[in-house]
Amino acid sequence: MYLIENYARLPVRFVRGEGVYLYDDEGKRYLDFLSGIAVCSLGHAHPKLTEAICKQARELIHVSNLFENPWQEELARELVGEFWTRKARVFFCNSGxxxxxTAIKLARRHFRSRGEDRYRLITFRKGFHGRTYGSLSATAQEKFHEGFEPMLEGFDYAEFNDISSVKKLLREDTAGVMLEVIQGEGGVNEAEEGFLKEVQSLCREEGLLLIVDEVQTGIGRTGRFYGYQHYGIEPDIITLAKGLGGGVPIGVVVAREEVANSLTPGTHGSTFGGNALACRSALVVVEEVRKLLVRIEEMGYFLRKKLEELNIGKVKGKGLMLGVETGRDCRGLVLEALKEGLVINCTAGSVLRFLPPLIVEREHIEEATDILKRVVRKL
Ligand SMILES: Cc1ncc(COP(=O)(O)O)c(C=O)c1O
Incomplete structure (x- = not known):
């Protein structure tokens, strides 16, 4: 009654979670194959994460970025350690x-600080980068813009996996290219390796920044620490959020040092960004996800195989970020699965999406696909 009705909420109230399971207010158990949309990477109530959060909350939650922050330093070292070059710097905020x-601002400022008037970014159809004006303007899907126009100036939209459409949009004032290596909200659409390599070459030839939005693909989701690592590219900037905090809000920009250096004291900031609680949580997630990477790939193959056996559409994605193109509205299927105790999601209208916690095991995958089989038969 008191909430703005901007969400079409499903009729269930989850009150507790444990591992890959959620429980509603009537004690019914659900298998969670959505993880709060790729957020609860270690599942629910993970003992180490819970312990770290409680310990940190008892000691210190927040101090502000006016002061030194050893947790940020420690987490930044870990994140840069996984980046393709150690010559990189990190900024902390709270969401994707x-x-x-921040990445958009950084790209503009990088060129301005060199006296170059380049500010435009090329982004891609079916991409999704967020709901703030910059990130929304970067999101080349008109349905998200509707009623909020005018969008921020300076974004040109190319076709995904089509290098000629990127080249056509190049201008003197183009600053960079921004993309997801697997478009999550847009329907779990994978970039082709050849396309990404061509984008990389183009960026190098033209002196453009390559920005990879790893908000959904990052931190182990696809079976590599960062999703771009599947493709042998070297982005100048990556952005992270979602799974990094295991449920505690955190957002991150990792940028090549030369680019990062254009943000000098006072030019950008965030009150909550990278507070002690968020960083401690993320440190646990990073440590655990590193141990899970091989398993994520194995479980990803297993889930893919089980989904292919269902024969309901083409399976797409990598690792534990999978989608099935059903070719029809799949919201009914999601609702029916929920009734049967399986939490999944429908994205881009017709794509059933699977984002289980990264701790998922074979028996959970079997349980989930058995439920789906029943639901599909029924519908
Ligand atoms: C690739 C990508 N970028 C950005 C965002 C926005 O993140 P947030 O909702 O944390 O602002 C999302 C959210 O779905 C996303 O999938």
Missing amino acids: AEANE
């Missing part, structure tokens, strides 16, 4: 949209 907003 904020991280992308």
Whole structure:
């Protein structure tokens, strides 16, 4: 009654979670194959994460970025350690949209600080980068813009996996290219390796920044620490959020040092960004996800195989970020699965999406696909 009705909420109230399971207010158990949309990477109530959060909350939650922050330093070292070059720097904020907003600002400022008037970014149809004006303007899907126009100036939209459409949009004032290696909200659409390599070459030839939005694909989701690592590319900037905090809000920009250096004291900031609680949580997630990477790939193959056996559409994605193109509205299927105790999601209208916690095991995958089989038969 008191909430703005901007969400079409499903009729269930989850009150507790444990591992890959959620429980509603009547004690019914659900298998969670959505993880709060790729957020609860270690599942629910993970003992180490819970312990770290409680310990940190007892000691210190927040101090502000006016002061030194050893947790940020420690987490930044870990994140840069996984990046393709150690010559990189990190900025902390609170969400994916904020991280992308920062990346957009950083791209503009990088060129301005060199006296170059380049500010435009090329982004891609079916991409999704967030709901703030910068990130929304970068999101080349008109349905999200509707009623909120005018969008921020300076974004040109190319076709995904089509290098000629990127080249056509190049201008003197183009600053960079921004993309997801697997478009999550847009329907779990994978970039082709050849396309990404061509984008990389184009960026190098033209002196453009390559920005990879790893908000959904990052931190182990696809079976590599960062999703771009599947493709042998070297982005100048990546953005992270979602799974990094295991449920505690955090957003991150990792940028090549030369680019990062254009944000000098006072030019950008965030009150909550990278507070002690968020960083401690993320440190646990990073440590655990590193141990899970091989398993994520194995479980991803297993889930893919089980989904293919269902024969309900083409399976797409990598690792534990999978979608099935059903070719029809799949919201009914999601609702029916929920009734049967399986939490999944429908994205881009017709794509059933699977984002289980990264701790998922074979028996959970079997349980989930058995439920789906029943639901599909029924419908
Ligand atoms: C690739 C990508 N970028 C950015 C965002 C926005 O993140 P947030 O909702 O944390 O602002 C999302 C959210 O779905 C996303 O999938």
